[in-house]
Amino acid sequence: MKIVLTGDLHLGCTSTRIPEEWRQNCRTVQAWLRLVDAVIEAQADLLLLSGDILDRRNLLWEAMGPLQQGVERLSQAGVRCIAVSGNHDASSLPELAAQFSNDVFTLLGKGGKWQRETLSENGNPVLHVDGWSFPSPVVRNDPTLDYPAQSPTDDIPVLGMVHGDPGVSDSKYAPLSLSRLQSLPVSAWLLGHIHRSTFIEGSPWVLMPGSPHPLDPGEPGAHHAWVCELSEGKLSAPLPFCPARLEYSELEIPVSAAEPPSAELLRDKIQQAAEENLNAPMNLIRLQLNGHSAEIDSWQECSENLKDWSPENFRIEKVQFSIHPLLDLAEVAKAGPVPALLVSALETLPQDLHDRLRVVCDSLNRHTVFSGKELPAFEISDLSLQQLLEQHLRKTLEQLK
Numbered sequence: 001m002k003i004v005l006t007g008d009l010h011l012g013c014t015s016t017r018i019p020e021e022w023r024q025n026c027r028t029v030q031a032w033l034r035l036v037d038a039v040i041e042a043q044a045d046l047l048l049l050s051g052d053i054l055d056r057r058n059l060l061w062e063a064m065g066p067l068q069q070g071v072e073r074l075s076q077a078g079v080r081c082i083a084v085s086g087n088h089d090a091s092s093l094p095e096l097a098a099q100f101s102n103d104v105f106t107l108l109g110k111g112g113k114w115q116r117e118t119l120s121e122n123g124n125p126v127l128h129v130d131g132w133s134f135p136s137p138v139v140r141n142d143p144t145l146d147y148p149a150q151s152p153t154d155d156i157p158v159l160g161m162v163h164g165d166p167g168v169s170d171s172k173y174a175p176l177s178l179s180r181l182q183s184l185p186v187s188a189w190l191l192g193h194i195h196r197s198t199f200i201e202g203s204p205w206v207l208m209p210g211s212p213h214p215l216d217p218g219e220p221g222a223h224h225a226w227v228c229e230l231s232e233g234k235l236s237a238p239l240p241f242c243p244a245r246l247e248y249s250e251l252e253i254p255v256s257a258a259e260p261p262s263a264e265l266l267r268d269k270i271q272q273a274a275e276e277n278l279n280a281p282m283n284l285i286r287l288q289l290n291g292h293s294a295e296i297d298s299w300q301e302c303s304e305n306l307k308d309w310s311p312e313n314f315r316i317e318k319v320q321f322s323i324h325p326l327l328d329l330a331e332v333a334k335a336g337p338v339p340a341l342l343v344s345a346l347e348t349l350p351q352d353l354h355d356r357l358r359v360v361c362d363s364l365n366r367h368t369v370f371s372g373k374e375l376p377a378f379e380i381s382d383l384s385l386q387q388l389l390e391q392h393l394r395k396t397l398e399q400l401k
């Protein structure tokens with residue numbers, strides 16, 4: 001049995017900050033219809049939707065029609081949909097579900113009550129799907145506290161579906177705890193709500209599928225649905241499926257003091273970085289221009305011209321200009337004891353200062369939202385620590401000058 005997993009489509013929305021000519025292809029409705037085609041083409045048996053399928057801020061008629069059409073086409077191709085509702089579609093998804101028979105579109109866990117649907121293959125039960133739906137847009141309790149955690153009476157795998165906020169215990173969007181999820185007697189979890197995708201191995205594995213189409217620059221990186229196989233009573237780990245046509249990304253372009261400012265050179269550098277780093281047919285780039293130069297104003301002018309540039313597969317959404325004046329460090333060091341100290345720190349960072357900063361960074365790392373052993377903590381590496389310090393020391397020296 002082939003299963004496609006996704007959530008957070010937010011039908012009715014269009015990605016932000018995109019050029020007008022990309023608009024049509026950056027509607028979430030468009031992404032949904034492409035996903036439907038891909039699911040049919042892959043001959044999947046089941047499509048699982050983990051909430052926030054419909055966006056509450058947008059006109060429902062604009063989203064409801066295409067959702068309905070997609071479900072109908074899937075049903076004709078023999079693909080069943082099973083969904084739970086999220087904070088956005090707590091009331092609209094039940095409305096949609098009411099228009100279909102249960103074997104075409106199943107909304108699990110209506111009214112915030114856990115519900116099980118057992119799927120069969122050739123007349124034999126092969127998979128239990130347990131789901132819980134938002135009864136209203138705000139839910140302050142962890143829904144898994146009511147999960148009927150009786151140990152399964154058969155050997156059939158259980159896939160749990162719930163929309164909620166992992167690791168945020170005071171969230172008003174159904175706080176979830178990853179360690180609790182992984183302590184329950186299920187084989188796999190499909191979550192919804194977080195738009196960036198994360199897969200956590202283990203038993204059960206936990207998939208946060210992310211949104212299959214990105215909505216704004218705050219959702220950088222690859223977006224896609226996922227696919228897994230159920231065979232011989234085992235669910236395989238999910239793999240990316242149907243990549244989004246749009247990707248938001250950040251590109252760093254270094255400029256060296258030896259390079260004379262030129263619009264052509266800048267475009268060549270960006271083009272090369274684009275070829276090396278961009279994968280989607282449409283990419284919206286936030287550019288970081290880094291380096292040192294004696295001709296900052298000219299570089300500034302070159303970067304302003306980038307706004308009118310329309311290459312085939314990317315647009316520049318924003319330029320973060322970080323080119324700093326050239327400093328003759330030997331000269332600056334002569335200005336007094338403090339500049340001399342800073343210059344020497346820039347050349348070789350004293351070990352005790354490095355160690356103390358390392359401690360601060362480690363404690364920052366531990367304070368990120370997904371801290372603890374459940375997910376890897378955000379890393380401030382030694383290299384980025386070095387760069388961070390260099391930036392600040394240089395800034396201080398520029399001001400002293």
Ligand SMILES: [Mn+2]
Pocket residue numbers: 052086087088163173192193194
């Ligand atoms: Mn949500």
